[in-house]
Amino acid sequence: MATTMRDEPVPVAVQVWGPGALFTRPELKVERVSYPVMTPSAAVGVLEAIFWKPEMRWRVKRIEVLRPIEQFTQRRNETTELASLADAVSGRRRLDTVAHRVQRNAVCLRDVAYRIHAQIDLAEHADKPVTAYRDQFRRRVAKGRCFTQPYLGTREFSAYFGEPDDQQPIKRDEDFGLMLHSVDHGSDPVSFTWFDARLRGGVLKVPDRGIPGRPRIDTEPDSVGGSEG
Template identity: 40%
Template sequence: MGYGVRLQVWGEYACFTRPEMKAERVSYDVITPSAARGVLEAIHWKPALRWVVDRIHVLNEIRFDTIRRNELESKISAGAIKSAMKGTKLMGQQVITEERQQRATMMLRKPSYLIEAHFELTSVAGETDTAEKHYNMFIRRARQGQCFHRPYLGCREFDAHFAYVEDDEVLPDSFYCDATDMDLGWMLWDMEYSREMEPLFYRPVMHQGIIEVPDLLREGVKPL
């Protein structure tokens, strides 16, 4: 196991979309491990390391809001963009007024989480890619609020705030610290890119506000 880090993440809204909902967006109850990994990678990531989420603390009460948003019915294909770049074919215009659709979104309101994670060096790590080096780089960037791109909570319009939690700092209490165990049902864990982006799912159980996240890649679990 590599060096461990603790990061508090919060925002005004979040939407971790359930893949089974096709027409309109419905969020999971809590942040997914892949979304948590995305927040960490927004602060510091290199091909030489792989972030592994160990546990997630759900700090605020799980509350939902429903809004309607304008979305596009379709998007320009990648093939049309490549043809236009090569000059072999002109790319047709996309008329926004004809493509616009109003869709409902069930999203989380004022979510807040504490992410405990560690990273492991990958096979492409070089001689200068030491665990201590990348650990110190992440700590420095997280303390100063630096990031490669603004982290977000599920959707890019829901930007995330973050703060590094020091090792000797007392962890904030969860709203569910005295609650009974809560089965959150099947949830997307992450995508397995080595198997043509197959989805991996797991069934989290929140115990007093804390979700233990397994490392399915290390455990060799096959996708559902």
């Protein structure tokens, strides 16, 4: 999706927080293990939950970590099978049964807060300037409005959001290695891109494009539910 010639980059920001988060590492499937900080794909999910139009695309530029990175472990119920669309619509088949349920450990993040900085890219057919989309987003944030409830990696960890304040990022430098940049669910099989994630002064800078590749997957089959990244 190309940026239209009339639209210079217009930055937007939003603050998000919650009691917990799970930004799942896709290469670890036996147990859910969170990245130490929010991933760009999870940030896009939050932004799209607040505001999205077919002619626009969110591009995350940086993520500020506002609270210390703390982990905790919990056991989560997950299902091992998916129902067909016909069964789901008719209600003939339920998956919340003991036969299809497994418990798995998850390494999650406790008491998180982030400030997401992003830009809006518009398609050529967009009929409004990018500032109009930015202003719509800001109004929705100010009023606490969203299309769907945003969440922090998985749906069980709902995200609160609001206008950005002047809180300083944590004072921490760390190299996280390869981190998930984006997921293309429209490809077959699903494709991933990655980037070299480095936290500097509590700020994670995000490149415009990730490096294509597939993660090394654990040999145990994945379960369904909770891997929204």
